[in-house]
Structures are given as C-alpha cells and as structure tokens.
Amino acid sequence: GENVGLHLPTLSVQEGDNSIINCAYSNSASDYFIWYKQESGKGPQFIIDIRSNMDKRQGQRVTVLLNKTVKHLSLQIAATQPGDSAVYFCAEKLADNNDMRFGAGTRLTVKP
Amino acid sequence: NAGVTQTPKFQVLKTGQSMTLQCAQDMNHEYMSWYRQDPGMGLRLIHYSVGAGITDQGEVPNGYNVSRSTTEDFPLRLLSAAPSQTSVYFCASRRDQGRYGYTFGSGTRLTVV
Numbered sequence: 001g002e003n004v005g006l007h008l009p010t011l012s013v014q015e016g017d018n019s020i021i022n023c024a025y026s027n028s029a030s031d032y033f034i035w036y037k038q039e040s041g042k043g044p045q046f047i048i049d050i051r052s053n054m055d056k057r058q059g060q061r062v063t064v065l066l067n068k069t070v071k072h073l074s075l076q077i078a079a080t081q082p083g084d085s086a087v088y089f090c091a092e093k094l095a096d097n098n099d100m101r102f103g104a105g106t107r108l109t110v111k112p
Numbered sequence: 113n114a115g116v117t118q119t120p121k122f123q124v125l126k127t128g129q130s131m132t133l134q135c136a137q138d139m140n141h142e143y144m145s146w147y148r149q150d151p152g153m154g155l156r157l158i159h160y161s162v163g164a165g166i167t168d169q170g171e172v173p174n175g176y177n178v179s180r181s182t183t184e185d186f187p188l189r190l191l192s193a194a195p196s197q198t199s200v201y202f203c204a205s206r207r208d209q210g211r212y213g214y215t216f217g218s219g220t221r222l223t224v225v
Contacts, residue, residue, distance in 0.1 A: 034213055043116075043202050043216030044155070089154060093212055098162065099145065099170065100212065102155040 012109045019080045021106045023073040023090035030092040034100065035064060035075045038087045047075070047088075077108075085110045114138055118203050118217035125193040125224045133188040133220050135203030141215070142208040144186040145170070146178065148199040149219075155202065161186055162208060193224045 013019050025033075031052040036044035050057045050064045050073075057064050063076040073090050087107050091100040119134045137144065145160040157170030161180040175197060177189040186205075190197060200221050204214035 032212055041219075043204075043218050044214070045216070046213040049211060049213055091155075098143065098208075098212075099157055099160055100214070101157075102147075104152055104154040 009104070010107045010109070012111060013080050015080060015082060015110050015112050017080055019075075019077040019084070019108060019110075021075045021077075021088050021108065023075075023103055025071050025073060025090070025092050027092060027094060027101075028068075028071065029095050031095040032093040033064070033066060033073050034091045034093075035062075035073075036089045036091065036102075037084075038089065038105070040086075044089060080108075080110050082110045082112060084108060116203055116205055116215050116217035118201075118220050120220060121218065123220060123222050125190070125222065127193060127195060127224060129190075129193050131190050131193070133190075133201055133203075133222075135186045135188065135217060136184050137186075137203075137205040137215070138184065139205060139215065140183060141205035142183070144180065144203065144205045145214070146176070146186070146188045147202045147204065148172065148197075149202060150199050158188065158201075190222075193222075195224045198222060198224045 034049045035047040037047050038044045048059045048064050055066050061078045065074045087105040089102050089105045091102045116137045142163045146158040147155040149155050156172050159178040161167045164183050167178050200219050202219050203217045206214045
C-alpha cells in the first residue's frame, strides 16, 4: 500500500537557525495533512495542519508547505529553540477514509 | 479539562496474561483510536471508534479487542499477551467533522516477558 514517509530520520541545528523537516507521501488521494511534535515520554502534540486545497499555512514560528505535484510536505520552524527538540511526525488522511496514517518521524536536535 | 487520560503508564506482563488498557476523554469527542508505537515504525492504528457502540479494526488489530459503551471511554484489551506486543500504546480522540487533529494521551509503556 501507499505510505507516508520521511526523507531524513535525524536533523541537528544550531539554536536560532531555521529548521526544515521534510515528508514525502505517495497517496495522491490524501486530502489533509498534519504535523505532530512528540517530546520524550509524551504523546504526540498537534502543531499545524493543512488541507490539500492549500499550498502553505503559517502558525506561530511554524510554516507548513504542501507541494502536491511532487507529493511533498515540509515543516519549517523559525528561530529554532532548545524546546523544539523532539520527534516530528507528518500524518496524512485519505479523502475516503476517516483515519490518519503516520510517518516514522524525524528527530530534531537543537544545539545551544 | 483533563483531555485524554490513559492508565496505567507502565505495565509488565507475562506471556499469556491478559489485561485492559484504559482510556478516557472529557472533550465529548466522537472519534477515538488506539495506536501502538514501535521504534522506527511510527504510529500504527490498532482499532478505532466513530462513536459509542461502533468500533472497527485498524492496521494491526490481531490480539486486541475494544469496546465503546460510552462516548468517554475506549478500553483496549490484550487477550493473551505476547512479546510482540511489547510497545508504547497511545489512545487519541478527535471530533468527527472538520479538522482531524487528534488529542493524544501520554501513553502506556507495555513490556511482555
């Protein structure tokens, strides 16, 4: 079947730099995408979402970009802080299915 | 407002034992799910429910049962624990319409020996 995937399993950045976490998906029928953040020992936490009729959505210090042509999703974190260190998951929802499929995750480490 | 509450946080079982992982939410969410999280494999859906009295299988349902007698509670039962069920289990809930972002519990770390 088609799966959500990630380009990079780990990412290390300096505090204050911008971070970009990428996600490749192969299911063209997906109509909704979410980024989650998971800190050690905790459950995933919703960060930002985007529908397939959009190509960009901004939140506080975060931006999600969606490129449906190449089936690519990215999460940009501005001015990365130590508190941003976590595993980040992308998830997709198929248009005809109620549930979400999650990628394996990217571990972001922020160096002071 | 507690969100999604899971108990216990940690559990060790012997092979063949049974147990129930509890999950409760106080947000009046229609949709609830159980996921397991294994290293390098992301979150995989075990069972889900779109409302009280309705449950369905997810990606990896074998060895697990669920029931949804109330909107608030969605327990997960391990019928006969196996070492392959060693994992971290997350319960999550969301509204059925509109945005589909889940609220997750803090997880149950289960070890089967």
